[in-house]
Amino acid sequence: MAAKNFDMIVIGAGPGGYVAAIRGAQLGLNVAVIERENLGGICLNWGCIPTKALLRSSEVFHLMHRAKEFGLSADGIGYDLDAVVKRSRGVAKQMEGGVKHLLKKNKVTVIMGEATIPAKGKVSVKSDAGTEELTAKNIVLATGARARNLPGLEADGERVWSYRHALVPPHQPKKLLVIGSGAIGIEFASFYNTLGADTTVVEVMDRVLPVEDAEISAFAKKQFEKQGMKIMEKSVVKQLDRTKTKVTAHIETGGKVIKEEFDTVISAVGIVGNVEGLGLEGLGVKIDRTHVVTDEFCRTGVDGLYAIGDIAGAPWLAHKASHEGVMVAEVIAGKHAHPVKPESIAGCTYCHPQVASVGYTEAKAKELGYDVKVGKFPFIGNGKAVALGEPEGMVKTVFDAKTGELLGAHMVGAEVTELIQGYVVGRQLETTEEDLMNTVFPHPTLSEMMHESVLAAYGKAIHI
Numbered sequence: 001m002a003a004k005n006f007d008m009i010v011i012g013a014g015p016g017g018y019v020a021a022i023r024g025a026q027l028g029l030n031v032a033v034i035e036r037e038n039l040g041g042i043c044l045n046w047g048c049i050p051t052k053a054l055l056r057s058s059e060v061f062h063l064m065h066r067a068k069e070f071g072l073s074a075d076g077i078g079y080d081l082d083a084v085v086k087r088s089r090g091v092a093k094q095m096e097g098g099v100k101h102l103l104k105k106n107k108v109t110v111i112m113g114e115a116t117i118p119a120k121g122k123v124s125v126k127s128d129a130g131t132e133e134l135t136a137k138n139i140v141l142a143t144g145a146r147a148r149n150l151p152g153l154e155a156d157g158e159r160v161w162s163y164r165h166a167l168v169p170p171h172q173p174k175k176l177l178v179i180g181s182g183a184i185g186i187e188f189a190s191f192y193n194t195l196g197a198d199t200t201v202v203e204v205m206d207r208v209l210p211v212e213d214a215e216i217s218a219f220a221k222k223q224f225e226k227q228g229m230k231i232m233e234k235s236v237v238k239q240l241d242r243t244k245t246k247v248t249a250h251i252e253t254g255g256k257v258i259k260e261e262f263d264t265v266i267s268a269v270g271i272v273g274n275v276e277g278l279g280l281e282g283l284g285v286k287i288d289r290t291h292v293v294t295d296e297f298c299r300t301g302v303d304g305l306y307a308i309g310d311i312a313g314a315p316w317l318a319h320k321a322s323h324e325g326v327m328v329a330e331v332i333a334g335k336h337a338h339p340v341k342p343e344s345i346a347g348c349t350y351c352h353p354q355v356a357s358v359g360y361t362e363a364k365a366k367e368l369g370y371d372v373k374v375g376k377f378p379f380i381g382n383g384k385a386v387a388l389g390e391p392e393g394m395v396k397t398v399f400d401a402k403t404g405e406l407l408g409a410h411m412v413g414a415e416v417t418e419l420i421q422g423y424v425v426g427r428q429l430e431t432t433e434e435d436l437m438n439t440v441f442p443h444p445t446l447s448e449m450m451h452e453s454v455l456a457a458y459g460k461a462i463h464i
């Protein structure tokens with residue numbers, strides 16, 4: 001039987017792959033997407049979306065405890081973890097169904113199975129139904145990433161969890177150790193801590209949320225500690241001794257090793273790209289550690305082979321994957337495509353309080369030689385924040401003193417993950433401080449703090 005031929009085959013239907021497939025089909029290409037597990041990938045099924053559903057439950061729970069502050073009463077506040085998880089799984093399922101519908105609507109051929117690339121332009125798909133051979137002029141690798149397992153700290157699904165286990169917990173943690181305080185670790189710490197787990201976070205770097213601006217990390221840390229979390233920075237989990245019911249962690253901190261018992265550990269020490277078993281070595285694809293090396297148009301250097309999203313390296317974010325998906329489809333269809341600028345991709349963490357940023361931190365901007373102007377505005381000075389009962393937070397902006405370019409924006413507090421996009425648009429349009437100062441922000445909104453932070457950088461803030 002002759003192999004089925006497509007203009008473009010996408011391997012992996014995460015936010016990189018399914019978006020690339022849809023855009024390709026919209027541009028008139030005959031597209032197939034191959035997926036071995038769930039349409040929507042990690043993001044919709046085991047990442048962005050189900051975590052946000054869990055965090056919404058813990059947020060509502062937290063607010064119910066504050067009912068009195070708002071003149072309300074709520075008695076017998078409680079939760080059922082199974083029901084919280086069921087809701088999160090239901091949200092993921094609904095989103096997966098949405099992706100299936102969109103692929104069908106755009107006439108993308110969906111093949112469920114495990115793909116390999118036996119030779120240039122060829123894809124072999126294994127499924128329960130057997131092996132199917134396909135050919136395509138263009139192949140897009142969008143196979144994503146998985147949790148990193150450090151020796152001795154490997155997840156076992158019982159007492160030591162990866163993010164997958166933490167999303168469908170086999171038991172409720174009472175004393176929880178979270179290893180790693182990046183976005184994934186801190187979101188789970190926030191969720192379980194709010195539900196009452198005695199939570200400790202161990203971070204090897206000198207501060208929590210280490211990629212964020214140092215002032216934002218420090219602010220967030222204070223809030224986490226107020227909520228009862230124990231934060232151990234510059235500390236390393238060296239060993240985990242496991243029994244059926246507990247784990248003893250050996251933690252190196254302050255020059256000595258302490259031992260502490262937990263009933264649950266979440267290992268959130270990073271991710272590794274899914275580069276194995278695809279046949280990439282035989283094709284001569286360049287791999288740096290666990291990521292495929294690409295140019296700005298996601299080309300691998302092998303004719304007709306592209307890589308997008310998590311497999312193509314940092315930042316490991318769904319919106320970066322999707323944007324690359326659109327771009328690669330446009331490159332393949334011969335359209336004028338715009339490369340993605342990594343420094344203009346916002347990062348959001350949906351812990352309580354939320355954290356969001358784009359561009360350079362103050363320290364990075366100085367390290368790059370910029371003469372900077374920095375503005376800061378606290379949530380307490382904003383009417384909407386106080387009315388919402390969310391007076392804790394800050395907005396910080398970093399400008400190039402010479403040109404007025406917005407180099408970076410950093411926020412911590414309620415709803416900042418929704419606000420950051422204002423600065424992202426500003427950066428995309430190469431807005432100067434003057435444009436931002438002349439922009440009228442609606443009142444009363446949290447967004448007014450974004451204006452005030454810019455004004456503050458130039459000594460013109462009104463409400464501080």
Ligand SMILES: Cc1cc2nc3c(=O)[nH]c(=O)nc-3n(C[C@H](O)[C@H](O)[C@H](O)COP(=O)(O)OP(=O)(O)OC[C@H]3O[C@@H](n4cnc5c(N)ncnc54)[C@H](O)[C@@H]3O)c2cc1C
Nearest residue numbers: 012014016036041042043047048115144309310316317318
């Ligand atoms: C707990 C958690 C929370 C997160 N929260 C956020 C967030 O809030 N915001 C954000 O932007 N990002 C978040 N992320 C990161 C985000 O999920 C990833 O950046 C995003 O999913 C990457 O998309 P992708 O398309 O590159 O890969 P993936 O989503 O990983 O999809 C890859 C797909 O390829 C399939 N696949 C792999 N190999 C093969 C093969 N050989 N054959 C067939 N199919 C294959 C996989 O089954 C998978 O479905 C989170 C991640 C985690 C783990």
